[in-house]
Amino acid sequence: MSETLLEVKGLKKNFGDFQAVKGIDLTVAAGDVLGFLGPNGAGKSTTMRMITGFIPATEGDAFICGKSITTDPIAAKRCLGYLPESAPSYRAMRVKDFLRFVAQIRGFSGAALEERVAATIKEAMLTAVENQTIETLSKGYRQRTCFAQAILHDPKILIMDEPTDGLDPNQKDVVRKWINNMAAKGKAIIISTHILEEVNAVCTRAIIIADGEKKDEGKIVREDGKPDSAVFQGTHETGKIDEVFRKLTKKEER
Amino acid sequence: MNFKNVKAIFAREFKSYFDSPVAYVFLVAFLVLIGFLTFGVAMFYERRQAVLTPFFLWHPWVYLLLVPAATMGLWAEERRNGTIELLLTLPITLGEALIGKFLAAWSFIGIALALTLPVPLTAGWLGSPDYGAVFCGYFGSVLLAGACTAIGVFASSLSRSQVIGFVIALAVSFTMLIIGFDPVINAVANWGVPSPIVNAVASCSLMRHFDAMCRGVVDLADVGYYFGVIVFMLAAAQVVTDSRKAS
Numbered sequence: 001m002s003e004t005l006l007e008v009k010g011l012k013k014n015f016g017d018f019q020a021v022k023g024i025d026l027t028v029a030a031g032d033v034l035g036f037l038g039p040n041g042a043g044k045s046t047t048m049r050m051i052t053g054f055i056p057a058t059e060g061d062a063f064i065c066g067k068s069i070t071t072d073p074i075a076a077k078r079c080l081g082y083l084p085e086s087a088p089s090y091r092a093m094r095v096k097d098f099l100r101f102v103a104q105i106r107g108f109s110g111a112a113l114e115e116r117v118a119a120t121i122k123e124a125m126l127t128a129v130e131n132q133t134i135e136t137l138s139k140g141y142r143q144r145t146c147f148a149q150a151i152l153h154d155p156k157i158l159i160m161d162e163p164t165d166g167l168d169p170n171q172k173d174v175v176r177k178w179i180n181n182m183a184a185k186g187k188a189i190i191i192s193t194h195i196l197e198e199v200n201a202v203c204t205r206a207i208i209i210a211d212g213e214k215k216d217e218g219k220i221v222r223e224d225g226k227p228d229s230a231v232f233q234g235t236h237e238t239g240k241i242d243e244v245f246r247k248l249t250k251k252e253e254r
Numbered sequence: 255m256n257f258k259n260v261k262a263i264f265a266r267e268f269k270s271y272f273d274s275p276v277a278y279v280f281l282v283a284f285l286v287l288i289g290f291l292t293f294g295v296a297m298f299y300e301r302r303q304a305v306l307t308p309f310f311l312w313h314p315w316v317y318l319l320l321v322p323a324a325t326m327g328l329w330a331e332e333r334r335n336g337t338i339e340l341l342l343t344l345p346i347t348l349g350e351a352l353i354g355k356f357l358a359a360w361s362f363i364g365i366a367l368a369l370t371l372p373v374p375l376t377a378g379w380l381g382s383p384d385y386g387a388v389f390c391g392y393f394g395s396v397l398l399a400g401a402c403t404a405i406g407v408f409a410s411s412l413s414r415s416q417v418i419g420f421v422i423a424l425a426v427s428f429t430m431l432i433i434g435f436d437p438v439i440n441a442v443a444n445w446g447v448p449s450p451i452v453n454a455v456a457s458c459s460l461m462r463h464f465d466a467m468c469r470g471v472v473d474l475a476d477v478g479y480y481f482g483v484i485v486f487m488l489a490a491a492q493v494v495t496d497s498r499k500a501s
Contacts, residue, residue, distance in 0.1 A: 052343040054499070077345040084343070088336035090266070092273040104262035105344045149340070 002029035005079075005157050005188040006051070010060035013046050013212075020046045022212040023060065028157070028188040033179060035203035035220070036192040037241075039249050043212040044192040045085055048161045051190075052082045065156055078106075081155035085162045085192075087146035091135035095126055095145050098134060099152060106153040116152060124148035125174075140171035147178065158182055158189045164198060176201050196242045200230035206241065208234075208248050215248040255353075259346045263354025264361075267328070271362050280324060284366040287316050292373065304381025309373050310391040310468040314431055314461055317363070317402045322423035324362055325406025326416040328355045329495060333414040338499055352492055356407050356484075363399045367392070387470030394467025397480035401460055402427050404487035411491040411498070427460070430483075434459025 006028040013021040021043045028034050038044045049055045051062040053069045053076065062069045065079035090098055099117045108116050121130050124144045129137055134145055143163070150158060163179070164172040179202045183189055191198065199206050199220060207217045218234030220241070232241045237248065271277040288309075292298045296308035332338040341351060374392075377383045402423075409423035410416075432438050434456050443452050456462065460483070463476040 049339070054339050054343050074345045074347070077343060080343070082340075082343045084336065084339045086336055088340050090270070090337055091335070092270060093266075097269075101262060101266050102344065105259055105346050107258075107345075109258075146340070 002031050002186075004029050005065055006190070007063045008047075008051060008060070009063070011047060011050055011057050011062065012059040013043070013050060013055070014058045020212050021050070021057075024209065024214055026207055026214075026217070028190055030156070030186045030188055031183055032205055033183045033189045033191065033203045035199040035206040036190055036209070037194065037196070037199060037206055037245060038209040039194060042209050042249070044194075044209065045161055046212075047209075048082075048159055048190070048192050052080060052159055053077055078153070079156050081150035081153065081158045083146055083150045083158070083160040083163055085165070087143045089134050089142060089146050089149070092133060094131055094133050095137075095148075096121065096130045098145065099148055102149040102152055108153075120148050120152045123151065124178075140167055140174075143167060143171065143175065147175070151182070156187060158187050159192075160190070161192045162195075163191060163193070164195060165193075172198075196245060197227070199232075199241050200227040206232055206234075208245060210249040216244065256346070256350060259350040260354045260357070263346070263351050264358045267355050267358030268361055271324075271358070277362070280320065280362075281366050281369060284316060284320055285369055287320070288312060288370055288373075291316070298373075304377045304383040306374055306377060306383060306388055306391055307468050309370075310395060310464075313395045314398060314464060317399055318424065318427050318431060320366075321363060321399065321402040322406050322409065322420045322427070325359050325403055325410055325423060326419040327410065328359060328407055329410040329491070330414050330416045330419045333499070334416075342499060348492055348496055352407065352488055352495070356403060356488060359407065360400050360403045363403060364396060367395060367399065384470060390467050390470045390472050393472060394464050394476070397467075397477065398460060398464050401430075401480050401483040401487075404484040404491075405430070408487040408491040408494070411494040430458065430460045432459075432461075434462035 004027050008024060008026045011021055011024045012019065024047055026034065036044055036047070046055070050057045051069065053073045057070065062076075064076040067076040067079065069076045090101075093101070096117060099120055100113065103113045103117050121127055124147055126141070126144055126148060129141055134142060137145065147163070150160070160179075164175050167175065176198070179189060179191065183202070183204070191203065193199065203220045205217070205219055208215045216234035216236045218232055218238075221231050221233055223229040230241060232239060232244045234244065237244045291312040292309045296312065298308050301308065329338070332341060342348060374383065374388045378385075405426050406419075406423040409426060410419040412422055413419055439452055439456050442455070443449060463479045466473060466476055
């Protein structure tokens with residue numbers, strides 16, 4: 001049994017009278033790649049933002065490497081790498097300077113900082129553009145730059161919100177290979193997505209949410225690791241992920 | 255408070271001013287405006303006095319126009335580009351980010367102010383100014399710039415639009431400048447507002463505390479006032495940013 005690195009307990013979020021997230025529980029262990037699935041507006045990004053400490057939960061808590069994001073946010077955030085939706089970055093900065101800035105905040109300094117930045121640039125395949133300003137890069141490179149800031153401190157937990165959104169098939173393939181590499185290194189990974197082929201390609205488990213509620217949770221089983229053969233084995237439903245997804249979330253679109 | 259984080263934010267923000275031509279346009283505009291008002295309007299040379307009061311008295315009005323331009327993007331840009339989500343999910347507190355940004359903007363205005371040093375140096379070459387008064391004037395100007403910068407940081411936190419941030423900073427700074435003027439005080443008193451309230455409001459004027467320093471008098475109460483404005487505005491910016499960061 002792998003070590004549980006992330007535990008979310010009864011997470012709720014209200015915006016005025018509207019309840020966007022209605023009590024989400026989940027756990028992610030080392031080596032797990034959890035697909036956090038749901039249609040647009042289901043509450044995926046809101047949940048990600050609460051887990052990463054960007055917005056406070058109305059109720060519930062997330063424990064990252066055992067640290068509460070509510071009561072000990074700085075320690076919790078140190079254990080976490082986060083790739084927000086749309087991969088934002090400071091576009092007027094050069095790639096290397098941007099990563100140096102993040103490394104400083106992550107507590108690196110001097111030679112260790114330069115070493116870590118150089119290793120991350122190599123790992124994220126950014127060597128060719130390291131001295132370019134981010135605004136001059138293609139969308140794929142910008143995504144890599146934001147991904148690089150997320151893995152710079154070698155976090156135990158990686159959270160990615162729509163990591164392949166808007167990328168071309170080759171760029172998607174690169175991102176998926178990274179995710180698989182990170183999982184092989186024993187990291188706990190959550191991917192929020194509505195692209196179901198992503199789940200078949202990289203996820204070991206999936207949670208389906210709709211209307212702010214967890215609808216089902218289960219394993220992704222593949223024959224010989226082939227994405228086409230992926231089957232979702234949930235608590236309530238079993239079958240091809242796209243069929244289960246439609247069945248569980250279409251009810252909400254009456 | 256982790257000062258390494260404040261330093262990292264400060265360095266990034268300060269450098270970002272010089273990543274585009276905007277910083278240079280700002281510095282030139284600052285110097286041209288100060289120069290025009292001092293030499294063209296206040297007739298600094300024609301007075302034939304080595305006194306820098308006509309130079310310092312224009313600083314509030316130049317800050318009124320230009321400080322909001324330097325601060326309007328501090329939070330508005332973070333929200334518009336989505337980088338606020340990146341920044342505030344790093345192991346850093348909102349207070350550290352806020353102070354780093356404020357210090358960067360204040361230092362940038364400080365550079366603009368430092369570039370006006372040829373004015374007192376010229377006065378010293380042509381005559382014998384009271385260097386104590388000159389020092390007090392610059393000290394007061396630095397504090398005034400800090401207060402205007404803090405107002406700008408607060409205004410920038412209110413909206414993701416830089417233009418709205420600029421206009422709010424301009425409006426708040428203008429109000430805080432004019433509430434100390436006698437015509438304004440008299441007009442308010444004529445409306446029947448009790449004089450203790452009128453005096454209390456007038457004592458909050460940015461101008462009133464600056465005037466004394468321009469004349470070479472540094473009162474601890476004036477210094478305390480400016481730091482009070484800075485702390486109040488940054489605290490307000492923290493509350494606003496915290497509540498509106500995801501909007």
